[in-house]
Amino acid sequence: MKLFDGIKQMKKNNDDFIKSLTKPFEDKKEAAEAHKQAIADGDIAPIIPSVKLKQGEKAYVEFSAKRKAIITTTIQRTVEKTKKKGGITRAVVGGALLGPVGAIVGASTAKSKGNSVGYSDNIEILNDIDQGVLLLTDQRILFIGQEIVSIPYEELVSIKFENTITGAEISVKYAGMLKGEQYFISGKEAKLSKIYYQSITEKLSKA
Secondary structure (H helix, E strand, C coil): CHHHHHHHHHHHHHHHHHHHHHHHHHHHHHHHHHHHHHCCCCCCCCCCCCCCCCCCCEEEEEEEEEEEEEEEEEEEEEEEEEEEEEEEHHHHHHHHHCCCCHHHHHHCEEEHHHHHHHHEEEEEEEEEEEEEEEEEECCCCEEEEECEEEEHHHHHHHEEEEECCCCCEEEEEECCCCCCEEEEEEEECCCHHHHHHHHHHHHHHHE
16 A cells, blocks of 8 residues: 555656646746737737837837838840851861861861840849838837838728748738738737737727
């Protein structure tokens, strides 16, 4: 009986040890889920942004961002075309004078005339065009880099969020947008950007 009690105690000690190792990870996961749920419930407070906003405007989240768009690039190509001149004539003359060997030598001494032909291809590629910060405020999506892009929520035709390994991509459609315009965002809250957007716009619709 004492043997079984000892085994049970060893198992309990082992289970307690494993729990002590996994508890920090579980606590962190629970905290992350609670934070996510709080944002979804609209329990978010304004932040102090790194850029100046309009008077009365509130920012709720800020990301490091790259602005991307489809640009047309022209690639120049050159093709060398070579044409031998006088090869048949030289082969005939060489053959008449020196036989088959002369014909081969005569053909090989024919002069080559080079001709370069140039042309260009236009290709479209998605490329980084600017870098800065992107904010979700109580009025708009705001990107500030070398250029400023301000998109009031009511002027958005559509918006799509897609999480990546290192952050998230935001694809937008609005009047006057660049072809294929999108934003790659990174930072602690990047993967929660969709939830922030939904929470902010829902809060605005109820105001």
